[in-house]
Amino acid sequence: KTLEEQNFECQECKRKGYVTLNDPTKHKTLDVDHIKEISTHPDLALEPTNLRVLCVRCHNEKHGRTFKVKENRWDDEKW
Numbered sequence: 001k002t003l004e005e006q007n008f009e010c011q012e013c014k015r016k017g018y019v020t021l022n023d024p025t026k027h028k029t030l031d032v033d034h035i036k037e038i039s040t041h042p043d044l045a046l047e048p049t050n051l052r053v054l055c056v057r058c059h060n061e062k063h064g065r066t067f068k069v070k071e072n073r074w075d076d077e078k079w
């Protein structure tokens with residue numbers, strides 16, 4: 001329901017002036033985020049006003065999750 005209400009758009013990207021929509025070619029593009037974390041506000045877990053749509057990138061940034069870009073191990077070959 002939250003995804004539909006927020007038009008399947010990342011709300012953080014939208015705030016920054018970008019449009020990030022669901023991409024059906026990818027495994028996962030959007031997450032439903034708890035604005036106030038469940039660990040500190042369990043009573044708001046299903047409260048619609050505490051839910052927002054974020055793309056995977058914005059959701060990871062919010063939680064401080066970073067991923068290293070894999071190095072190309074085969075860059076010695078030039079065709």
